[in-house]
Amino acid sequence: MRRNVKSYLIIDGYNIINAWDELKDIAQTSLESAREKLIDIIIEYAEFTGRKAIIVFDAYNVKHSRETVEDRKYITVVYTREHQTADSYIEKFISTLSRYDDIKVATNDYAEQQIILGKGATRISARELKLDLDKAKSNIREKNSSNQKKIQRNWLEERLDKETLSKLENIRRMH
Template identity: 50%
Template sequence: MKEYLIIDGYNIINAWSELKNIAENDLEASRDKLVQMMLEYAALSGEEVIIVFDAYRVKKRSRTKQKYPKVTVVYTKENQTADSYIEKVIGELDKRAVIRVATNDWAEQQIVLGKGCSRLSARELHIDVQNSRKKMKGSSQKKASKITLADVVDDDVFLKLEQMRRNGNF
């Protein structure tokens, strides 16, 4: 079953202090940071992530999309809010899919729940992202400390190398 995480981009940026601090000086850098964090998160969670940034007040803007592995970044068209785009996408996705929407917007959360999806607050998403990073760091350290030659080469090559080592030819 396909799983989706749809994120109201500016809502999350304004809710997470590390992104909000970046946005005060450079909004584009904060967007890039959120996208980078979600690329890592999507790789670990397996979910398809859609990050929506609205261009509600941007003149003559047409919708644009950037595709990455497991992550799609959408900039809405002029006069379209992220909320309206999210509602539209929810209606278009496979009804059998698991869909979570991350936003702190209470009204949007109610609409999401009414459409059979689950809502995720900015805080809950932040905790998920932090936990996935800890999990990734822990598993990479374990893997690095336990890798042996037998893990890297096939059995025949390993046996030949081991025989050479024992015979002093190595």
């Protein structure tokens, strides 16, 4: 029996922000800006890798906060409810997934790492996540530069009529 295996990258948002110097610096002036920067980075990564990314920000000390889930392009951003840590949300979420799914959780929290491993997920540190992202970015640049070379040599739009071009554009947008 063939199973439909899904790939997930679940990120403890504040843990990663505090682990990466670039984001930590931004967070000192604006936590919102640091969150958005992390979200942008992960969107690009998820788009390129095809992994479903979930970034969890805890609202543990935020009075009267309710759980909020934002579906964005290629990722889901979760803000936990008051008194709920990102760790507890991640543990609960992992329990809802199939044991056949490929699940990576990015956190530097040692206790969380042990629980993640016990639930069958793979743990990656903030440093490993950064390396994965840098590698993906490098691959994106390579892919884009090779696409640029192709585009410079071969302008399809110069050889097709407007109606065909319009149909191709509509097909491209659907995917």
